[in-house]
Amino acid sequence: MSGNTVTREFSAATEQTGSMGDAPLAPGRAARVLGLKRSEFDLAVHLGRIRTVPDDPGGGRRVTRDEIERIRAAEGFPETLRAGVRTVGTTEGAALMDVTKARFTRLARLGLLVPVKFYVNRYRAVVWLYLADELRQFAGDARNAPLIKGRTPEGLRGQLGEGLDLRPRNWRGRHLGFLLRQADDPWARAAAVASLLGAVEVTEVVRDPYERSYLRRFHPVRPVHGSPGSPAAQIAEEIMTAADPDETDWLRADLADAVASAREQRPAPGPALRAAPVPPGPESTPDDTEEPRRLRDLLGRLWRREDA
Structure with a gap:
């Protein structure tokens, strides 16, 4: 795609959605405006070449208009950008x-x-x-x-x-850097570290079940390789999970530090406390004879049971 084509697409997108101060672009549209294939765009984001911002909760991430302009103003755009992610x-x-x-x-x-x-x-x-x-x-x-x-x-x-x-380990280190750059929350940063550990290691480090449950809410989505349970997915799962003892040790230490930091900033929500009983008001003052009457009734039933 030529630079002129990219310029025309960007201008068309701007005309449709307003000025540069309007809402950020979704990834697919941002990729088209920048003249990138979606895989190239995703890698550029992964490498930090394209900065993204969080969308509404659960809505993924987007690219601001200012960021689009910054990239387009770089020397050699778009060829240099595409060459950098080849x-x-x-x-x-x-x-x-x-x-x-x-x-x-x-x-x-x-x-x-x-x-x-x-x-x-x-x-x-x-x-x-x-x-x-x-x-x-x-x-x-x-x-x-x-x-x-x-x-x-x-x-x-x-x-x-x-x-x-060291190829799997080096890939994991690089991938963790990407996840941490995308994490906008202390618990998301902890979840990024936890995503490279097995469930046993995470359980041993994060003892509190409510904290583990909260971590899972922020667990990053892993790259998809084949259908779930397929041999390809199993191989990919092995690559994405730390295995070397020294690597596992430092990830465990990082996870413990990250959870401690997240806990200080915002404790994980625990079980809901039972509502305290409302004390009776003046209009609901209990009858002073009610409890003695209940006690007499109970004793009477017990005596009758013994006499039977």
Whole structure:
């Protein structure tokens, strides 16, 4: 989509909805106005390249007119914006860096190349995607030349031989950054951390069941990979849940801190207290003989039962 087309779409949207001070745009419309595919727009938001604001409760997020104008005023728009969210897989990434696919995979497993997205293909294999700009920057840094052209150091080869693969963990770290940027509430920030932990870990950290229930209200929606319960969904679930002991430990510590902070700002709602009985007014003063009469009736029934 050319810059002229983008300008025409933006002008048309402005004419339909009023001046730049009007209501923010929904994600789909903002993507069209900015000349992006919806997947490109979502990634740009994920990376913080496009700032969003919360809509009405439960209504998702939107993009303000001022933010649209800020992006459009950037040099090289829209080509620079689209180039900044271009992703590549292993084959294209290796060609871009001028290395073999095997070396590219080793660099990624060592955590030197950080994936920004993933999906599970029809063969149930995980396909990792990387930002093309980040790969160019890595390849263009002279300090990385030994890793790109030289022999992999013995220590790193040993780690790879033992099965080291930091791609899932690096993706989780990147995803958590996105969730925290989108969190506008202290409990939402705590829920963002909790979303990367298993249910057992969350229960062990957050002992109060009412706080756990409140956390679930703010639980971010996880990316969808396949139908619920499918092999693809199960593989994705494993990737989205921390597994390494040290990673789990620091997430647990972060969750405890986040919940403590949220609790100080706004305690989680507990069970509703039973209404206290209303004291009788002057017009409802009980009869002084009512309670003694009830007691006599009760004793009479007991005596009759004993005599039977």
